[in-house]
Amino acid sequence: MNIEVRDVTVTLSRKDIVKDVSLKVREKAFVGLLGPNGSGKTTLLKSIYRVLKPASGVILMDGEDMKTMTYRESARRMGVVSQFNNLSFDFTAMEMVLMGRSPHKRALDRDTEEDYRIAEEALRRVDMLSFRDRSFLTLSGGEKQRIILARALAQQVEMLILDEPTNHLDIKYQIQIMDVVKSLGVGVLAALHDLNLTLMYCTYVYVLKDGRIVAHGPTEEVITEQLIRDVYEVDCSVVRDARSNKLNVTFFSRM
Amino acid sequence: MKKNLNPKHALLGTAIIVFIGALVLSILAAVTIGAVKVSLADVYRIVLYNVTHIELGDKAFLSSGTIYEIVWNLRMPRVMMGAIIGILLAMCGVVMQATVQNPLADPYILGISSGASLGATFSIMIGAASVFTGVLATMSTAFWAFFGALGAMSLVMILSHMGGGRVTSAKLVLAGCVVGSLCSAFTNMMIYIGKDAENMKSVTYWLLGSMVSARWPKLLLPGACMGIGVLFFLTQMRNLNTLLVGEEAAITLGVDLTRWRRIYMVVTSLLSAVAVCTCGIVGFVGLMIPHIVRGFAGSDHRFLLPLASLSGGIFLIWADVLARIVLKNTEIPLGVITSAIGAPIFVYMMVKKSYGFGGGER
Numbered sequence A: 001m002n003i004e005v006r007d008v009t010v011t012l013s014r015k016d017i018v019k020d021v022s023l024k025v026r027e028k029a030f031v032g033l034l035g036p037n038g039s040g041k042t043t044l045l046k047s048i049y050r051v052l053k054p055a056s057g058v059i060l061m062d063g064e065d066m067k068t069m070t071y072r073e074s075a076r077r078m079g080v081v082s083q084f085n086n087l088s089f090d091f092t093a094m095e096m097v098l099m100g101r102s103p104h105k106r107a108l109d110r111d112t113e114e115d116y117r118i119a120e121e122a123l124r125r126v127d128m129l130s131f132r133d134r135s136f137l138t139l140s141g142g143e144k145q146r147i148i149l150a151r152a153l154a155q156q157v158e159m160l161i162l163d164e165p166t167n168h169l170d171i172k173y174q175i176q177i178m179d180v181v182k183s184l185g186v187g188v189l190a191a192l193h194d195l196n197l198t199l200m201y202c203t204y205v206y207v208l209k210d211g212r213i214v215a216h217g218p219t220e221e222v223i224t225e226q227l228i229r230d231v232y233e234v235d236c237s238v239v240r241d242a243r244s245n246k247l248n249v250t251f252f253s254r255m
Numbered sequence B: 001m002k003k004n005l006n007p008k009h010a011l012l013g014t015a016i017i018v019f020i021g022a023l024v025l026s027i028l029a030a031v032t033i034g035a036v037k038v039s040l041a042d043v044y045r046i047v048l049y050n051v052t053h054i055e056l057g058d059k060a061f062l063s064s065g066t067i068y069e070i071v072w073n074l075r076m077p078r079v080m081m082g083a084i085i086g087i088l089l090a091m092c093g094v095v096m097q098a099t100v101q102n103p104l105a106d107p108y109i110l111g112i113s114s115g116a117s118l119g120a121t122f123s124i125m126i127g128a129a130s131v132f133t134g135v136l137a138t139m140s141t142a143f144w145a146f147f148g149a150l151g152a153m154s155l156v157m158i159l160s161h162m163g164g165g166r167v168t169s170a171k172l173v174l175a176g177c178v179v180g181s182l183c184s185a186f187t188n189m190m191i192y193i194g195k196d197a198e199n200m201k202s203v204t205y206w207l208l209g210s211m212v213s214a215r216w217p218k219l220l221l222p223g224a225c226m227g228i229g230v231l232f233f234l235t236q237m238r239n240l241n242t243l244l245v246g247e248e249a250a251i252t253l254g255v256d257l258t259r260w261r262r263i264y265m266v267v268t269s270l271l272s273a274v275a276v277c278t279c280g281i282v283g284f285v286g287l288m289i290p291h292i293v294r295g296f297a298g299s300d301h302r303f304l305l306p307l308a309s310l311s312g313g314i315f316l317i318w319a320d321v322l323a324r325i326v327l328k329n330t331e332i333p334l335g336v337i338t339s340a341i342g343a344p345i346f347v348y349m350m351v352k353k354s355y356g357f358g359g360g361e362r
Helices: A041-048 A071-077 A093-104 A113-125 A141-154 A171-184 A195-201 A225-232 B007-030 B040-052 B059-063 B066-099 B112-125 B141-161 B169-193 B197-208 B216-234 B237-244 B247-252 B257-279 B285-297 B301-325 B334-351
Strands: A003-012 A015-025 A030-034 A056-061 A078-081 A159-163 A187-191 A204-209 A212-218 A236-240 A247-251
Touching (some): A015 A041, A015 A056, A015 A187, A030 A041, A041 A159, A071 A078, A071 B247, A078 A141, A078 B247, A093 B237, A159 A171, A171 A195, A204 A225, A212 A225, B007 B066, B040 B059, B059 B066, B066 B257, B066 B285, B216 B237, B216 B257, B237 B247, B285 B301
Parallel strands (some): A159 A187
Antiparallel strands (some): A204 A212, A236 A247
16 A cells, blocks of 8 residues: 655644645555654644645545545555554553554454454564553553554554654664564555664655755655754764664764 | 354353343343332233233223332333443443543533433423413423434534535544533523422432333333334444544554544433433433443453443342432432442542553553
């Protein structure tokens, strides 16, 4: 499945947060969305996962305008791991993950053995199976994040939208989560802070600044010392690491 | 062979059956209790005859006379009313809490009860019947209460839609509080300027809730509403679960939040308006029962909704029994009983560490 954003502008409180953005996530592509705080990454993602309505422009899913689809239809194909997952009510980890099955269910359907198997498999993938009966609200930020990813896995979608999926996580789980996502072989659009993580996983990136796309292309071509200085306003060196054969960004202090 | 997927579910499933049994037993027990002493055998013979037409003894005794009137036309409808109103209020509480994603939501917080109070007070104190003529003059206090509840509900909905943007739970709750205080202010003003002591007493009585007026014909509306409500929400349990995980998550899990929230708000408002206009304001049931049940059953609506509804019915039957028998020759308003029982239980849950009002351990 592919997602195409065409000339989308999103307005919040009469201010244009996302301005005339176009981007495309091809089938099974791992696409990064970069940009400093306040550049409109989250707002753009929210309009893609339909929490915000664009003021203009269209968002297409496999060429079909998402506005014309029911939420259920889009939820069967597109899963979301967003930043804020505060609850006012408690559920167990397993119950949370099972909710990922709801777009596939009718109102009166029961959770079948198959649903439990899918949910368990999702929990296992994020290394949280032993937490299945724990109360979600007692989990740490990183553990919650992994449960939310498991919920998106249980949705069995062809496209994942991730908004800072590695926030709150220590490095082991950052890599684990990104590995899990990559191994799914589904399309991914991920807003990321960490440039090195972006270089490790994304094949293509879009860079947002003040709500506009200022650069896009294959990751290694886009992430350059010049671009980082322009967009993030910090100095750095981008050097290929001999052992991993990956580009690596090292920042310089201003002191 | 059907594998048991979740042992907790089997347990809670059994609990539902047990609670249904407890509700039936409560009805049967409560009908034997009252100010006038009637022997158990007489009570059950009358009930049995009027339900199944099996005659155990003198037919005249079973279908007429003082004892018959007390058992079948006073106590029985009253007990049934308790069950129906309890189920309605607890069910509305559960659904409202999910709809506005706020553990404190109930018909009070959302202004509905205050609107009903205003309508009822207006009708009693100003003597709506004597001010108006024609059709309006024949409208009862219950009608005005219902009207008030609907007015308050509409106002809450309008307020929370104002300023554009999505209707958030915070907006709904705040709008509910605003409308609630406004209605209370006018209610109090009417009580303050009211002169007639008799009216004053009936207003107070109404505001505190009572089942005294329960008769068979009066059961029809709340009973039908309860039936419709139960059937409707039984089909909505999966949606309700999804609503609880938050506005964004609900949308990304395929639930059209705005649409369903509007539908649930209207349905629960209508149902609680019916409950409130029938029996006055019975506090704490819609708030407390869902929390107590959530404490042992969890937040999964497939179990929470039936268990909380049944508990509400059982609780109100027994609260009404207490209202009848605690004081000799007079009744305590039902709202006083439910609050007197409810407040300490609520404090206990607050103090108890393991239950965080759905908010987890703090």
